[in-house]
Amino acid sequence: MLWLNGQLIEEDSARIDPRDRGLLLGDGVFETMLVRQGHIAFFEPHLLRLANAAHQLAIPLPFSTQGLGHACEDLLKASELDKVDRASLRLTLTRGPAPRGLALPDDPRPTVMITAAALGSPPASQRLIIGTARRNSFSPSARIKALPYLDNILAKEEARARDADDAILLDSQGYLACTTIASIFLWQKERLLTPSLKGPILPGITRAAIIELALALKIEVAEEEIAPSELTHADGLFLTNSLIGAVPVSQLEGWDMAIHPLTARLSAAYEALLLATER
Amino acid sequence: MLWLNGQLIEEDSARIDPRDRGLLLGDGVFETMLVRQGHIAFFEPHLLRLANAAHQLAIPLPFSTQGLGHACEDLLKASELDKVDRASLRLTLTRGPAPRGLALPDDPRPTVMITAAALGSPPASQRLIIGTARRNSFSPSARIKALPYLDNILAKEEARARDADDAILLDSQGYLACTTIASIFLWQKERLLTPSLKGPILPGITRAAIIELALALKIEVAEEEIAPSELTHADGLFLTNSLIGAVPVSQLEGWDMAIHPLTARLSAAYEALLLATER
Numbered sequence: 275m276l277w278l279n280g281q282l283i284e285e286d287s288a289r290i291d292p293r294d295r296g297l298l299l300g301d302g303v304f305e306t307m308l309v310r311q312g313h314i315a316f317f318e319p320h321l322l323r324l325a326n327a328a329h330q331l332a333i334p335l336p337f338s339t340q341g342l343g344h345a346c347e348d349l350l351k352a353s354e355l356d357k358v359d360r361a362s363l364r365l366t367l368t369r370g371p372a373p374r375g376l377a378l379p380d381d382p383r384p385t386v387m388i389t390a391a392a393l394g395s396p397p398a399s400q401r402l403i404i405g406t407a408r409r410n411s412f413s414p415s416a417r418i419k420a421l422p423y424l425d426n427i428l429a430k431e432e433a434r435a436r437d438a439d440d441a442i443l444l445d446s447q448g449y450l451a452c453t454t455i456a457s458i459f460l461w462q463k464e465r466l467l468t469p470s471l472k473g474p475i476l477p478g479i480t481r482a483a484i485i486e487l488a489l490a491l492k493i494e495v496a497e498e499e500i501a502p503s504e505l506t507h508a509d510g511l512f513l514t515n516s517l518i519g520a521v522p523v524s525q526l527e528g529w530d531m532a533i534h535p536l537t538a539r540l541s542a543a544y545e546a547l548l549l550a551t552e553r
Numbered sequence: 554m555l556w557l558n559g560q561l562i563e564e565d566s567a568r569i570d571p572r573d574r575g576l577l578l579g580d581g582v583f584e585t586m587l588v589r590q591g592h593i594a595f596f597e598p599h600l601l602r603l604a605n606a607a608h609q610l611a612i613p614l615p616f617s618t619q620g621l622g623h624a625c626e627d628l629l630k631a632s633e634l635d636k637v638d639r640a641s642l643r644l645t646l647t648r649g650p651a652p653r654g655l656a657l658p659d660d661p662r663p664t665v666m667i668t669a670a671a672l673g674s675p676p677a678s679q680r681l682i683i684g685t686a687r688r689n690s691f692s693p694s695a696r697i698k699a700l701p702y703l704d705n706i707l708a709k710e711e712a713r714a715r716d717a718d719d720a721i722l723l724d725s726q727g728y729l730a731c732t733t734i735a736s737i738f739l740w741q742k743e744r745l746l747t748p749s750l751k752g753p754i755l756p757g758i759t760r761a762a763i764i765e766l767a768l769a770l771k772i773e774v775a776e777e778e779i780a781p782s783e784l785t786h787a788d789g790l791f792l793t794n795s796l797i798g799a800v801p802v803s804q805l806e807g808w809d810m811a812i813h814p815l816t817a818r819l820s821a822a823y824e825a826l827l828l829a830t831e832r
Contacts, residue, residue, distance in 0.1 A: 276571055289568040290576055292555055292666055297569055298645065300579035300701035331707070364653065366577065374643065374670050376702065376709040376733055387571055391653050408691030412725065415703045422579035422701030423655065424694045428610070430655040446691065446725045454655055 277349045277388040280337070285389075294385055296368025299376070300422040302385070303327040304366040307346075308516050309390070312356035313552040314346055314363060315516065319479045324365060327418040333369050333384055345388055353390045360393040362517055368421070393517060397439065399524035399533070400513055402453065404502060405429035405441030409451040409474040416474030426454035438525070440513070442505075445473050450500040456513035457481035459520075460500065461534040463509055470497040480514040480544070487543045493536065510534025512541075519544050556628045556667040559616070564668075573664055575647025578655070579701040581664070582606040583645040586625075587795050588669070591635035592831040593625055593642060594795065598758045603644060606697035612648050612663055624667055632669045639672040641796055647700070672796060676718065678803035678812070679792055681732065683781060684708035684720030688730040688753040695753030705733035717804070719792070721784075724752050729779040735792035736760035738799075739779065740813040742788055749776040759793040759823070766822040772815065789813025791820075798823055 278288050295301035305324045308315040321339045328335045337345070346363055350356040366387045372379035407425050410416050429441040433454075442458060445451040450469050452458055457478040460467040466488050469475055488495050505511070510532055511523035520541040522533040557567050574580035584603045587594040600618045607614045616624070625642055629635040645666045651658035686704050689695050708720040712733075721737060724730040729748050731737055736757040739746040745767050748754055767774050784790070789811055790802035799820040801812040 278571065285571060288571045290571050290573070292557065292564060292567045292569050292668065294569070294576065297573065297576040297647070298583075298643075298700070298702075299706060300703045301706055304577075331703075332710070362653065364577075368576070374641065374668075376706045377713065378706070378710055389571065389653075406691075407693055408689065408725075410687065410689035410692065410704075410725070412685075412687035412723075413689065413704050414686055414707050420703050421577070422703055423577075424579045424610075424699050424701055425689075425692050427578060427580055427655045427657070428693050431611070431657055434656065444691075446687075446689070 275349060275352045276390070277345045279386055282348055282352050290385065291371040293371035294368055295370065295372050296366070296385060296421055300420065301331075302333065302366060302368030302421045303331065303419055304364055304421060305419060306516055307363040307365070308393070309350060309355065309361040309363055310548065310552065311359060312350055315548055315551070316479050316483070317343060317346070320365075320516070323419065323477065323479065324367065327420070328367055330414070330418060331369075332378060333367060334382060335367060336384055337386060342388075349388050349390050355390050355392060358392055360395070362391050362393045364389045366421075396518040396521055399522050400440055401438040401525035402523055403433050403436050403438045403441050403527055405432050405443050407443060409443050409445045411446035411474045413474060417471075417476065419476055430454045444502060448502070449473060450502060450505070451475050453513055456515040456518065459484065459512050459514065460504060460508040461510040461536065462507070464536060465494045465496065467496050467498065467500055467504070469500055473499070478514060480516055480519060483544060483547060484514050484520055484540055487540055487547065491539070491543065510537060512537045554628060554631045555669070556624045558665055561627055561631050569664065570650040572650035573647055574649065574651050575645070575664060575700055579699065580610075581612065581645060581647030581700045582610065582698055583643055583700060584698060585795055586642040586644070587672070588629060588634065588640040588642055589827065589831065590638060591629055594827055594830065595758050595762070596622060596625070599644075599795070602698065602756065602758065603646065606699070607646055609693070609697060610648070611657065612646060613661060614646060615663055616665060621667075628667050628669050634669050634671060637671055639674070641670050641672045643668045645700075675797040675800055678801050679719055680717040680804035681802055682712050682715050682717045682720050682806055684711050684722050686722060688722050688724045690725035690753045692753060696750075696755065698755055709733045723781060727781070728752060729781060729784070730754050732792060735794040735797065738763065738791050738793065739783060739787040740789040740815065741786070743815060744773045744775065746775050746777065746779055746783070748779055752778070757793060759795055759798060762823060762826060763793050763799055763819055766819055766826065770818070770822065789816060791816045
């Protein structure tokens with residue numbers, strides 16, 4: 275089952291219009307959310323980020339946050355994913371079908387689609403390479419969760435070909451940005467470093483939560499430009515996103531990385547935060 | 554009418570699978586072709602470029618060039634666009650529907666779609682701005698005609714908001730790349746300059762034809778890195794793509810630009826080439 279423009283429908287009979295600009299031009303945005311036993315983690319921050327992205331792209335969002343919340347709940351129930359330990363929800367918003375050309379249509383008819391899938395446990399650790407592609411520091415869409423993921427797909431494939439799980443992407447200036455699906459954090463002794471939001475990265479919702487939890491634990495946190503040479507000096511790395519939480523990096527470019535003890539502590543604090551917000 | 558995975562079908566009943574990676578991740582490529590009275594201009598170079606792009610992305614192309622040629626002809630006939638003066642064809646190839654995640658599916662089921670539309674006359678001239686976004690010099694997809702066009706859409710909208718037709722995009726290093734839909738050429742007296750294919754630009758089919766025609770006319774042509782300051786010293790600018798041919802730039806950032814007499818000569822030579830290949 276999926277939810278499409280207000281209706282629950284079987285995936286095999288759901289129809290996307292071949293003129294949809296999401297398909298033809300990558301003209302849209304999305305959010306991916308973690309669901310645990312029917313509870314959607316950080317639903318409001320996700321919807322806020324989606325609404326901000328839609329506003330930046332001038333795509334009308336034709337449903338309220340409350341309406342989309344009910345839609346997600348209906349879909350989880352209909353898919354029998356409201357009782358499972360872990361599931362994922364993806365909410366996609368496109369500018370919808372329109373005549374050919376790049377110009378924005380006068381009367382946009384946006385497409386809103388929600389899909390759900392069962393989700394396994396997050397990986398215990400990740401092996402990374404440094405990818406050859408870079409995030410575009412001069413792209414207005416590099417800071418929003420936009421549909422174009424082709425460069426990330428290619429970097430993920432580069433990682434697989436080199437026997438790794440994911441690739442670190444640098445930005446146009448050569449500073450660390452993120453991986454193909456996650457925010458990145460470095461330990462310098464007991465100090466936590468992560469790329470600044472001034473760079474071409476997503477304002478990660480788990481990233482923000484981890485920073486808040488670290489500060490509450492009196493851990494020093496710096497958001498700044500990070501040169502790739504800092505990776506080799508780091509006392510540990512970990513990745514965050516909504517579906518994996520916080521996962522340590524065990525290997526970088528084939529070299530073993532130490533797993534910093536504070537990563538597990540932050541990960542436990544994040545897990546406790548998720549549990550607390552479920553009650 | 555459109556042609557989808559081997560079948561001619563009404564647009565309103567054609568169905569794209571909501572799991573299509575073209576829609577969800579921008580995972581695909583396309584070609585846009587000019588049709589004049591049923592003749593597709595440069596069909597083979599377009600199909601060769603598509604096949605090269607598909608190969609780079611490891612997307613199988615499930616139809617032969619000949620098969621796709623017949624499909625285009627069938628669609629033009631069924632749409633009654635085989636007799637009109639000008640029409641456009643768009644051939645889209647995506648990696649097709651697949652489970653969630655960036656990893657390439659083991660058994661890709663690519664989507665191939667061809668759409669056709671009537672086309673008006675090309676514009677007599679274009680007014681340009683220099684856009685704020687830049688093409689990504691470090692992107693493996695910047696040199697192929699991939700689905701992600703969101704940054705181009707935003708730059709086109711920036712141009713519209715500033716009362717222009719299109720925006721010039723620089724590359725990551727600040728050199729000229731292209732506009733949102735066209736290759737760019739500069740005149741320095743009777744010498745022709747255009748950004749090198751080493752930069753993050755498409756290998757334009759009209760661009761290549763114009764270079765060949767210029768050389769045949771004994772015009773000196775240089776493909777190189779071009780600083781934006783060269784724009785203000787240029788003795789004329791013009792744009793090329795498959796649908797517009799060669800169109801002069803009449804205004805840049807609100808300033809009137811001289812139209813170089815050799816632009817019309819090249820445009821006429823290009824028109825003659827199109828006519829010759831139709832016979």
